[in-house]
Amino acid sequence: MRTGMLAVTVMLGILATGLAGAAERPVAPNGIVLPERYRGWQAIAPSYRPDKDHIRVILGNETAVKALQEGIRPFPDGAVLAKIAWTTRKHPKFPVAVEPDKFVQVEFMIRDGAKYRETGGWGFARFVGNELKPYGKDPSFALECLGCHTPVKENDYVFTSWPPVPGPR
Amino acid sequence: MRTGMLAVTVMLGILATGLAGAAERPVAPNGIVLPERYRGWQAIAPSYRPDKDHIRVILGNETAVKALQEGIRPFPDGAVLAKIAWTTRKHPKFPVAVEPDKFVQVEFMIRDGAKYRETGGWGFARFVGNELKPYGKDPSFALECLGCHTPVKENDYVFTSWPPVPGPR
Numbered sequence: 001m002r003t004g005m006l007a008v009t010v011m012l013g014i015l016a017t018g019l020a021g022a023a024e025r026p027v028a029p030n031g032i033v034l035p036e037r038y039r040g041w042q043a044i045a046p047s048y049r050p051d052k053d054h055i056r057v058i059l060g061n062e063t064a065v066k067a068l069q070e071g072i073r074p075f076p077d078g079a080v081l082a083k084i085a086w087t088t089r090k091h092p093k094f095p096v097a098v099e100p101d102k103f104v105q106v107e108f109m110i111r112d113g114a115k116y117r118e119t120g121g122w123g124f125a126r127f128v129g130n131e132l133k134p135y136g137k138d139p140s141f142a143l144e145c146l147g148c149h150t151p152v153k154e155n156d157y158v159f160t161s162w163p164p165v166p167g168p169r
Numbered sequence: 170m171r172t173g174m175l176a177v178t179v180m181l182g183i184l185a186t187g188l189a190g191a192a193e194r195p196v197a198p199n200g201i202v203l204p205e206r207y208r209g210w211q212a213i214a215p216s217y218r219p220d221k222d223h224i225r226v227i228l229g230n231e232t233a234v235k236a237l238q239e240g241i242r243p244f245p246d247g248a249v250l251a252k253i254a255w256t257t258r259k260h261p262k263f264p265v266a267v268e269p270d271k272f273v274q275v276e277f278m279i280r281d282g283a284k285y286r287e288t289g290g291w292g293f294a295r296f297v298g299n300e301l302k303p304y305g306k307d308p309s310f311a312l313e314c315l316g317c318h319t320p321v322k323e324n325d326y327v328f329t330s331w332p333p334v335p336g337p338r
Contacts, residue, residue, distance in 0.1 A: 024337045039334055042208075046215030046226045048257070048267040057215045057226060086332055088217070093320040093328070098217040100332035130335045151262040159262070163255055163269035165208055166299045168193045 026132045028125035030139040034132060035108060038082045044068060045163045047083075048098070054085045055100055058160045064111075068162040074121060075156055079111040083160075103130060109158070119146045120157045195301045197294035199308040203301060204277060207251045213237060214332045216252075217267070223254045224269055227329045233280075237331040243290060244325055248280040252329075272299060278327070288315045289326045 025034040041059040048055050060068065064079035085107075086100035110116070110123040124145035126135035135141060149157040194203045210228040217224050229237065233248035254276075255269035279285070279292040293314035295304035304310060318326040 026336070034336065037338060039338060040211055043212035043226050043228060045269050046217070046224050047260075048215070048217045048224060049265060050267065051265045055215050055217060057212050059212060084334060091216075091328060096218060096220045097328070098219065099329070100214050103333045103335055106334070127336070132336045159260060159266070160268070164272045165253060165275070166272055167195070167203065167296075167301045169206060169208060 026127050026134050028127070028134040028141075029136045030123060030125070030142050032108065032110060032123050032125035034106075034125075034127055035080060035082070035110075038080070038106075038108075039084075041065075041080075041082060044081070045160050047160070048088075049085075052085075053088050054104055055088045055098060056083055056085045058083045065162075068158075068160070073156045074113065075111045075158070077112050077114075081109045081158065081160070083107045105129065105135075106132070116142075119143065120149070120153070122146075122149075122157055195296050195303050197296070197303045197310075198305045199292060199294065199311055201277065201279060201292050201294035203275075203294075203296055204249060204251070204279075207249070207275075207277075208253075210234075210249075210251060213250070214329050216329070217257075218254075222257050223273060224257045224267060225252055225254045227252045234331075237327075237329070242325045243282065244280045244327070246281050246283075250278045250327065250329070252276045274298065274304075275301070285311075288312065289318070289322070291315075291318075291326055 027033050038059060041061050042065050044058045044060050044065065046055070046057050059082045061080045063076055064081050067075045067079055083106065085104040087102045087104060088098045089101035091097040091099050105126055105128045107126045111121060112123060113121040116123040119142045124142040127133065128135055152159050196202050207228060210230050211234050213227045213229050213234065215224070215226050228251045230249045232245055233250050236244045236248055252275065254273040256271045256273060257267045258270035260266040260268050274295055274297045276295045280290060281292060282290040285292040288311045293311040296302065297304055318328070321328050
């Protein structure tokens with residue numbers, strides 16, 4: 001009986017936490033909620049966009065990292081990639097180095113081959129600025145994302161590679 | 170008795186694994202062994218060095234990340250920062266994006282205020298190229314590292330900041 005009550009209490013606790021968390025999280029027009037704890041995912045690679053004056057880091061959850069490391073295509077369902085972009089500045093004490101300045105946006109690709117069949121098997125989302133404003137007016141915004149990713153269709157619509165690092169892990 | 174034998178077997182197994190692992194790992198002239206599993210540490214920030222044509226990602230273990238997030242200075246003992254550098258290339262399918270090409274080196278700063286008192290409380294190490302060749306001929310190489318980091322002495326010799334990311338974690 002005590003175990004039963006404990007289980008119910010724990011479940012209610014988890015439910016309450018989940019609801020509170022979800023309430024704070026922005027939602028893209030295709031229903032994608034800003035993923036939790038993505039900032040702690042493993043770094044895949046940095047990138048730099050001189051045309052936009054952006055510097056970026058691409059992160060992946062465990063499923064995405066494993067697929068990249070092992071060259072698995074298509075990516076398995078559950079793989080999620082995140083790309084955080086900042087404007088750049090010259091390091092104040094070392095101006096030959098270009099580093100992040102202000103937050104620009106964070107973008108996601110969430111793999112679910114059935115759910116997102118119309119956009120290459122990927123759910124796209126972008127959250128912009130310090131308000132993390134969801135990009136797009138309706139779910140069709142994701143077709144724009146897919147359009148830009150079409151040049152890498154043969155790589156399952158993913159631009160980023162796993163960059164080489166030698167030696168023991 | 171069976172439990173005892175199991176424990177011994179497990180311990181010998183761990184010992185053997187540890188020795189095999191250590192044997193493969195390069196050692197800097199100041200005794201710093203290439204840290205294990207650093208590639209999985211959390212991403213702190215990307216950086217770009219147009220003067221060297223390098224793109225980089227700076228990673229940190231939990232102690233280092235916490236200190237950066239919370240502005241703790243000096244860094245506590247046990248904090249370790251890693252910086253991986255690659256040469257750059259234009260993305261073959263999207264040439265406005267600059268991404269990693271070939272591995273250049275990986276560098277470390279390991280905090281131990283007493284052990285590394287002569288180099289600002291930090292143990293420095295650099296492993297270069299696909300052979301991960303330790304940089305420096307003798308332990309004095311670390312004075313060169315310290316020299317370059319002196320402009321950020323007031324930030325405990327660390328160049329990298331925790332870049333802003335808004336919203337819930």
